[in-house]
Amino acid sequence: MIPEIGHFALVLALLLALVQSVLPLIGAQTGNARFLAVARPAAQAQFLFVVLAYACLVTAFLQNDFSVRNVAMNSFSQLPAVYRFTASWGSHEGSMLLWALILAFWTMAVSVLSRRLPEDMAARVIGIMGLISVGFLAFLLFTSNPFDRLLPAPPDGRDLNPLLQDPGMVLHPPMLYMGYVGFSVAFAFAIAALLSGKLDAAWARWSRPWTTVAWTFLTMGIALGSWWAYIELGWGGWWFLDPTENASFMPWLAGTALIHSLAVTEKRGVFKSWTVLLAITAFSLSLLGTFLVRSGVLSSVHAFATDPARGAFILGFLALVIGGSLLLYALRAPTMLGSARFAAFSRESLLLANNVVLVSALGSVLLGTLYPLFLDALGMGKISVGAPYFNAVFVPLMVPVLFLMAVGPLTRWKGASLPDIVVRLRLAFAVAVIAAVAVPLAAGEFKPWVALGVGLAVWIVYGVALGFADRLKHGGNLLALPRGFWGMQLAHLSMAVGIVGIALVSGYEGERNVKMAVGDTAQLAGYTFTFKGAEAYEGPNFHAARGHLVVKSASGSEFTLRPEKRLYNAGGMPMTEAGINYGVLRDIYVAMGEEIEPQVWTIRLFYKPFIDWLWFAAALMALGGALAASDRRYRIALKDKAAA
Amino acid sequence: MNKRLIPLIVFLVLAVFFAIGLTKNPREVPSPFIDKPAPAFRLPEVGNPAQTFGPEEMRGQVWMLNVWAPWCVSCRQEHGVLMQLQAQGVKLVGLNWKDKDREAAALLARLGSPYLSTVDDLDGRVGIDYGVTGTPETFVIDKGGIIRFKQTGPISEEVWKEKLEPMLKELAR
Amino acid sequence: MKRLFMIGVTLLATQVLAGEAQPVGEDPQIEQRLNVLAEDLRCLVCQNESLAGSHAELAEDLRREIRDQMKQGKDDKQVVEYLVARYGDFVLYKPPFKPLTLVLWLGPLVFLLVGGITWWTVLKRRRAQPEGMANTQARAEAARILEGKSE
Numbered sequence: 001m002i003p004e005i006g007h008f009a010l011v012l013a014l015l016l017a018l019v020q021s022v023l024p025l026i027g028a029q030t031g032n033a034r035f036l037a038v039a040r041p042a043a044q045a046q047f048l049f050v051v052l053a054y055a056c057l058v059t060a061f062l063q064n065d066f067s068v069r070n071v072a073m074n075s076f077s078q079l080p081a082v083y084r085f086t087a088s089w090g091s092h093e094g095s096m097l098l099w100a101l102i103l104a105f106w107t108m109a110v111s112v113l114s115r116r117l118p119e120d121m122a123a124r125v126i127g128i129m130g131l132i133s134v135g136f137l138a139f140l141l142f143t144s145n146p147f148d149r150l151l152p153a154p155p156d157g158r159d160l161n162p163l164l165q166d167p168g169m170v171l172h173p174p175m176l177y178m179g180y181v182g183f184s185v186a187f188a189f190a191i192a193a194l195l196s197g198k199l200d201a202a203w204a205r206w207s208r209p210w211t212t213v214a215w216t217f218l219t220m221g222i223a224l225g226s227w228w229a230y231i232e233l234g235w236g237g238w239w240f241l242d243p244t245e246n247a248s249f250m251p252w253l254a255g256t257a258l259i260h261s262l263a264v265t266e267k268r269g270v271f272k273s274w275t276v277l278l279a280i281t282a283f284s285l286s287l288l289g290t291f292l293v294r295s296g297v298l299s300s301v302h303a304f305a306t307d308p309a310r311g312a313f314i315l316g317f318l319a320l321v322i323g324g325s326l327l328l329y330a331l332r333a334p335t336m337l338g339s340a341r342f343a344a345f346s347r348e349s350l351l352l353a354n355n356v357v358l359v360s361a362l363g364s365v366l367l368g369t370l371y372p373l374f375l376d377a378l379g380m381g382k383i384s385v386g387a388p389y390f391n392a393v394f395v396p397l398m399v400p401v402l403f404l405m406a407v408g409p410l411t412r413w414k415g416a417s418l419p420d421i422v423v424r425l426r427l428a429f430a431v432a433v434i435a436a437v438a439v440p441l442a443a444g445e446f447k448p449w450v451a452l453g454v455g456l457a458v459w460i461v462y463g464v465a466l467g468f469a470d471r472l473k474h475g476g477n478l479l480a481l482p483r484g485f486w487g488m489q490l491a492h493l494s495m496a497v498g499i500v501g502i503a504l505v506s507g508y509e510g511e512r513n514v515k516m517a518v519g520d521t522a523q524l525a526g527y528t529f530t531f532k533g534a535e536a537y538e539g540p541n542f543h544a545a546r547g548h549l550v551v552k553s554a555s556g557s558e559f560t561l562r563p564e565k566r567l568y569n570a571g572g573m574p575m576t577e578a579g580i581n582y583g584v585l586r587d588i589y590v591a592m593g594e595e596i597e598p599q600v601w602t603i604r605l606f607y608k609p610f611i612d613w614l615w616f617a618a619a620l621m622a623l624g625g626a627l628a629a630s631d632r633r634y635r636i637a638l639k640d641k642a643a644a
Numbered sequence: 645m646n647k648r649l650i651p652l653i654v655f656l657v658l659a660v661f662f663a664i665g666l667t668k669n670p671r672e673v674p675s676p677f678i679d680k681p682a683p684a685f686r687l688p689e690v691g692n693p694a695q696t697f698g699p700e701e702m703r704g705q706v707w708m709l710n711v712w713a714p715w716c717v718s719c720r721q722e723h724g725v726l727m728q729l730q731a732q733g734v735k736l737v738g739l740n741w742k743d744k745d746r747e748a749a750a751l752l753a754r755l756g757s758p759y760l761s762t763v764d765d766l767d768g769r770v771g772i773d774y775g776v777t778g779t780p781e782t783f784v785i786d787k788g789g790i791i792r793f794k795q796t797g798p799i800s801e802e803v804w805k806e807k808l809e810p811m812l813k814e815l816a817r
Numbered sequence: 818m819k820r821l822f823m824i825g826v827t828l829l830a831t832q833v834l835a836g837e838a839q840p841v842g843e844d845p846q847i848e849q850r851l852n853v854l855a856e857d858l859r860c861l862v863c864q865n866e867s868l869a870g871s872h873a874e875l876a877e878d879l880r881r882e883i884r885d886q887m888k889q890g891k892d893d894k895q896v897v898e899y900l901v902a903r904y905g906d907f908v909l910y911k912p913p914f915k916p917l918t919l920v921l922w923l924g925p926l927v928f929l930l931v932g933g934i935t936w937w938t939v940l941k942r943r944r945a946q947p948e949g950m951a952n953t954q955a956r957a958e959a960a961r962i963l964e965g966k967s968e
Binding site for chain 1 (some may be wrong): 646648649651656658661662663665666667668669673
């Protein structure tokens with residue numbers, strides 16, 4: 001019964017989404033106020049019905065209703081409740097419903113927080129988001145119904161993919177989707193502005209906080225995914241540049257470029273059509289990612305079970321949404337040059353340079369991801385493009401971006417004096433060079449990439465410090481500085497933190513693959529690992545061997561690690577669960593291999609210096625995003641609304 | 645040309661590629677051995693290790709090297725088809741790939757063997773020499789010992805009728 | 818007493834069983850080379866994993882094969898050639914630079930070049946542009962709409 005209610009709620013949500021899109025868009029075009037007024041209630045009602053549908057799906061999972069195909073394929077009676085809940089988005093169907101839910105949520109948020117917008121603008125934005133909802137709900141109902149029955153019901157489910165049974169997976173997909181789908185708001189604003197022909201500063205100002213919030217979620221989602229890969233895949237990797245990861249990384253790059261170009265458009269009224277294009281691009285790449293992951297055109301570790309009919313549906317939908325928007329862009333984007341003047345060396349020119357390089361990097365990632373597909377489609381053979389390509393191409397492109405990061409915020413709008421900046425940053429350069437030489441030497445081995453990373457990090461930190469010094473030159477309180485300023489500086493600072501992490505872990509990580517019998521010891525990076533044996537234990541839906549290692553550092557401190565090798569009851573799939581001792585300066589990471597003789601195991605030992613700085617950087621970056629989005633200027637609009 | 649059309653054009657080109665991509669399987673990898681000589685090997689026969697076999701013994705004949713394993717489910721699917729082919733006089737040689745549990749001899753005795761000869765590639769080295777990634781895979785080898793075609797996955801009636809049979813006829817001339 | 822007992826057991830264990838753990842491969846130098854090389858090679862039967870990270874049987878066989886080749890004194894290039902001869906360029910995560918991959922390798926450079934030229938033309942145009950009032954007015958208008966007050 002409950003699955004049928006869910007199915008019915010989805011049908012109603014689809015009808016409401018149709019109303020939410022068609023009437024307001026017609027109303028905005030013809031000036032019909034009654035049609036315009038439909039937008040908000042329809043959006044809110046659509047949200048309620050999608051929530052209802054999702055609640056039904058979750059109920060089916062929690063109640064182990066294996067007569068629902070989706071539950072039977074992706075859950076298991078012994079699965080702990082929290083993973084039964086997360087299994088609701090562990091399948092293709094469920095994750096699509098989560099997409100629709102989050103899209104409805106963002107639409108609802110726009111409908112509530114848009115009182116200050118001109119009525120026709122708000123109606124257009126909500127209408128366009130409604131059109132996207134129509135596409136996704138139709139996709140769910142026609143090709144991927146999460147409530148399909150499986151009769152007769154099997155006695156038990158096939159279990160959730162054990163890789164997904166991890167705390168990192170609880171939050172990773174919702175966060176990621178909040179980011180992906182959040183870009184639909186900036187997209188809808190851009191399309192609405194193109195439709196109305198009013199690409200003014202109000203549009204840029206409105207888009208900014210929404211974009212920043214979406215970007216913040218996407219940042220957290222990507223970081224959680226990386227952390228999950230680190231602890232779950234059992235060999236200490238944290239980023240694989242797999243097509244699926246690129247699918248989330250490309251919108252992030254586009255979103256980052258968009259945040260910067262929106263700043264220029266809002267402040268100076270220039271780059272309007274470029275900003276519109278970026279807003280369309282960021283969301284288009286989110287949609288493209290969905291297509292790539294679900295259609296089976298690329299092979300990836302994370303790919304969902306694929307089905308050509310679904311691929312064809314999404315491709316048709318992509319063609320409509322992206323093709324339509326780009327056509328509208330070609331017809332309606334302003335050809336008039338904004339009326340602002342700026343010098344070759346100015347905040348504007350540097351932000352434009354930032355965009356040029358970010359978009360080149362984005363283009364390269366896209367090219368690398370799709371190149372195997374291009375060759376295959378042309379019948380020119382199969383190749384693989386993996387991490388070595390992306391590292392070779394992406395890292396050099398990031399160097400100028402990071403270099404400009406220290407310069408840009410210190411440069412004034414309209415025009416600045418290059419010699420002044422050179423004088424101000426002279427010392428920063430010197431300090432950066434010294435650090436670049438000293439840190440790798442202190443670490444024991446000079447490596448050029450580590451030197452470059454450390455140098456850039458110091459350079460950025462120095463730039464951030466100068467930025468604060470500028471603001472406080474005439475006195476004032478650090479905490480009284482605008483949140484927008486804090487947000488920007490924290491986000492920049494987080495890049496420095498992240499680079500240090502990446503540079504040091506890539507440069508100095510250590511690994512050993514050893515055979516250990518009980519009592520055996522192994523040395524790595526000054527740590528002594530003693531294997532005390534492995535014991536069998538029963539988990540809720542798996543049985544495992546849990547190793548027991550005592551690790552002693554050079555300074556004599558001791559800790560215990562308990563890595564696991566699990567065998568899941570339902571699929572018989574083996575999984576490693578790493579034993580990790582976290583530390584600010586290093587992680588000690590241990591993964592069980594195979595039991596080659598009774599109580600003799602192959603064990604992989606890793607020393608990962610500064611790796612946690614990566615996730616610390618992501619947290620700092622997200623904090624920066626949250627601060628920037630909650631800047632006073634955006635809150636005023638809300639407060640006034642509440643008072644009104 | 646209006647430069648604002650460029651993004652649209654780029655997207656349309658991508659969309660065409662995606663549409664073609666939907667019809668292809670990214671897991672299907674072409675063999676680099678097509679039109680190259682079949683790598684030499686000499687392996688003991690299943691059930692009769694004293695007897696060995698090497699591909700040079702098939703010189704002057706068109707034949708197929710079928711890579712299979714007793715633990716492989718889809719090999720069992722094609723077994724029936726292979727038996728029919730053998731009855732029609734198609735020359736098949738089996739490469740028993742990584743049969744650690746030594747089950748091949750018993751299995752062939754029970755189900756019947758479609759092979760002129762089945763050889764034992766216990767450690768999978770010959771499989772690697774042929775670029776085998778899984779079972780079943782079948783190589784069509786011509787009179788001069790040149791690999792002409794590789795079938796990845798089981799040989800079904802359709803695959804035989806549409807691809808292999810015409811090819812074998814052509815090569816036999 | 819208990820502690821003493823533990824020490825005793827530990828000592829005993831150390832004497833009887835314990836020793837320095839043996840590396841999985843016999844030659845650590847070759848293992849090191851293998852790990853580095855395998856990072857850049859594709860596990861052919863996995864969805865998308867490197868040969869270094871995969872637990873698949875074929876991946877283990879291939880690692881063994883690479884190890885043997887290295888022991889025979891072949892350098893990395895020869896090992897890679899050996900694999901490419903059997904599995905094609907598909908096995909390489911870093912595609913070779915050849916006519917077929919020209920666009921792949923030169924694309925990023927072209928993007929940057931086109932971007933750089935665009936950047937330069939925009940700057941030239943902007944420098945010649947007179948600063949108008951329209952922009953200031955638009956910002957005031959935005960502030961009026963969004964905050965209900967003038968900036």
